[in-house]
Amino acid sequence: MKPSIAEVLRRSRTLPPIHRAAYLRGLIASEPHRSIRRVELEAALKDVINRQLGREIREDRRAS
Numbered sequence: 001m002k003p004s005i006a007e008v009l010r011r012s013r014t015l016p017p018i019h020r021a022a023y024l025r026g027l028i029a030s031e032p033h034r035s036i037r038r039v040e041l042e043a044a045l046k047d048v049i050n051r052q053l054g055r056e057i058r059e060d061r062r063a064s
Contacts, residue, residue, distance in 0.1 A: 017048055
């Protein structure tokens with residue numbers, strides 16, 4: 001049985017953002033298309049990527 005999405009996200013919390021994104025991409029690739037679990041994992045990946053982009057934008061503004 002696969003762990004719940006909450007459990008997956010709890011486990012990945014200790015990973016750096018780049019590794020968390022790669023981990024989620026791997027899980028997404030193993031899920032069938034159009035599954036609810038895949039959609040939830042994609043939403044979590046989107047959140048990780050958006051946080052990374054926001055952090056990069058703030059760093060760029062400070063450097064300017």
